[in-house]
Amino acid sequence: MATSRGYLGRTHEDQQPLVQGEPSGPKIITSAIPGPKTKAGLERLDKLQDTRAAFIMTGSNDMSDGNQEPRRKGKECLSILVMYLDMFCQIASLPLGYNSKALIDAASSPEMIQMLVNRPALGIVPHGTWAKTLEHSLMRAAPKGLTQVFTAMCGTCSNETAYKAAFMYYQKQKRGGNEITSEDLSTCMRNEGPGSPDLAVMSFDGGFHGRLFGSLSTTYTKPLHKLDIPAFSNWVSSPFPALRYPLEKHQVENDKEEERCLAIAEEKMKNAKSPIVALIVEPIQSEGGDNHASPRFFQGLRDLTKKYGIIMIVDEVQTGVGPTGHFWAHEAWNLTSPPDIVTFSKKFQTAGWFHGPELRADAPYRNFNTWLGDPVRVLQAKTILEEIESKDLVKNAAETGAYLKKELHVIENTYPKVISAVRGLGTFLAFDLPNPQERDVFVARLRLAGVNTGGCGPKSIRFRPMLVFQKRHADILLDAVERVASQH
């Protein structure tokens, strides 16, 4: 396969390498993925766990699927090019690439070992240094206007504990200082109202907010995520704008589409069967297909939530921590007032939600669990932040992403029957294939061409590289995309 545009020969003198000692590119010497060694490894694992979604095993030579340059143990910073150029990064959750020197150094610090060995129940016996750790980690990244952080272990738990906070807040307002009634206390012990009230969370068609019972009732990606699981039938979804790309070329019709969606959202807020207490929205619908909306749309949502007294939760689990060219994607909206809650996980390696003091429960132990997060992963968030700041990685995502998007548009224009709707912010980019089947084929061929990435929505391909992804890596990707597109 020839490279028509010569991406691999390019130089980028404006970008110093962020990582030293990487191989020059991916090398795939198997003719099918998973290759024979991964297959054997997965067979062994399948005796214990469902492996049907797995396709690669990483991290040891004998499982390297024949890659000629497997990662060597202890070798410094082979950050991106392990076996593949990894554009999916453990479902968008690796911030600094593989074998980050900073994370390796932090891994054996006395603080880290302390937290590994003497794991606290943070709600009742926090470590003496916990306030300081939070101040130097998560709180340094707190979105403007949010002064508090609730720590958790995954995105789903973050969203669900945020919903709980919203429900408790709503009921407290409703009581208006009156005491909790004995009816409240007795009915909640039977899962019945008024103690277990019939209140709702609103989210969007195509939105993904997790898979446990509360979050799954706000997730509307595809049936297989929801089928067979009891759900809160009065929780509400509303259409998310279906915009045309590139956005700037379709502004008039896109504006109209967003207005339509805002009008429907307002209608649903007004006429909901059960009061809508919280609204949760992703800055970019990710699992749902990399669907974008404009800052104006999100300002419209903020206005509606204010108007109807609804807690606005921005789910930055996938968009947060830099990839869009802002630390938090919602920073780009310039909202007139901050969201009430911002949830996070993935690239922070730890999870939770930022909020204001009004969303603390009115009594201790109400929004609570044994561990309340894992301080080991919070310590990592501190290192991740330090790396992001010292290496200006958010800016890197913005610049590298701008370059990659520009070149993807070039390929899109060359192969318009294959690739369309190139879109995104920073390196948080995606494009469409004509249909689901062709998308799946394209993803598989990219893997054989040395690029690992993932699909999203019905027919999209998404890129979720690490924050140290640079133009020279983008060239490897572009070369592969162009080659696969040319043969499609």
Added chain:
Amino acid sequence: MATSRGYLGRTHEDQQPLVQGEPSGPKIITSAIPGPKTKAGLERLDKLQDTRAAFIMTGSNDMSDGNQEPRRKGKECLSILVMYLDMFCQIASLPLGYNSKALIDAASSPEMIQMLVNRPALGIVPHGTWAKTLEHSLMRAAPKGLTQVFTAMCGTCSNETAYKAAFMYYQKQKRGGNEITSEDLSTCMRNEGPGSPDLAVMSFDGGFHGRLFGSLSTTYTKPLHKLDIPAFSNWVSSPFPALRYPLEKHQVENDKEEERCLAIAEEKMKNAKSPIVALIVEPIQSEGGDNHASPRFFQGLRDLTKKYGIIMIVDEVQTGVGPTGHFWAHEAWNLTSPPDIVTFSKKFQTAGWFHGPELRADAPYRNFNTWLGDPVRVLQAKTILEEIESKDLVKNAAETGAYLKKELHVIENTYPKVISAVRGLGTFLAFDLPNPQERDVFVARLRLAGVNTGGCGPKSIRFRPMLVFQKRHADILLDAVERVASQH
């Protein structure tokens, strides 16, 4: 305060110390808890997080609350007696005590650093050594008859993903090989039946299974855990036996009480508004007040779940990993067939559930999330298991617990108006105070006497020591309990 029975002078030549270099006992030099330094520390933390449930901060000298022997960094194995004799152990979640040498050694192993730094999305890109890690960690402890493990990060998520597995299994059986209908697919996207079916989980009054939306609908401990949070109103609770202690002295009436509860459970299974798909039960209701039932009762539940085609889930989040004198508390029941699912967390430092292959979902990605647990904590489970085996810690819990229980009965008989209903298995012990207020006073006084422990249920005190808790530590506890009881 004098020690009437002289616990502190006792020797236990049958027990070699499991841990070297511990201080001889707790030392509390503050007159109120939290002491001034903890108070200052909590004040700082309270700016960022709700600290109303917190009472101790651990782990650094300046937060030591004035303890004369704070834990020294790197000092080997000051396992139990840090500031307090810790009988609560981070809400029953510390298996090997503080500063376990084995865990410290494992903390900087290359494998651990690998998993800290290159965290995988286990469902799609498991590490090459993942099968081996599972085989040598969790699977070595798999309950008899259960060959599979689903990994998770906390007890709540374990229970909820187990419920999901039960629901999917039930619906698959119901379809009996027929295809999923388009009505199923479309209705689930609106949170409506039949795609989002109206199915129920059954649990017990006083049971605790977590605090997110699904698990909270199966938790029936106290109103403050449930109030204001929407719940599945058709999910069902049934009375848990209210037994009299000591069990052996009240067998006739206890048998009758258990038969009564089994009859009600069966009645509810037969006449439920929504089909009951799963039953979840703790071997000992912990948060609910250390309520016990006999093996016969649990065999009765197993028989009922078999009779009505209900998945039986044993929630071993708090009882599992040794404290009852069995590795899994349900081993003591000698069930005629194993439970369908056993969930775990806490003392394993990681979480998940064991099950048989029939409970795998019928398609990939259905019971799924980004990380599917944290391999760092799974690696710790391996070390924990090795320590338990090489030091015979389950047997230690049985023997130490037997001694402690016998002596608690002596104190109970001396102060019958203060302490009653001494009960438990292994070191998983509890007793009652006359009422909630006196219980709270007793817990506070125990802390000032150097023993940290927790309450449970309306008026009980529970002990949840680490597995390296020995008779000489029991003596420190007994001395404190006796002194506090004598002054009560």
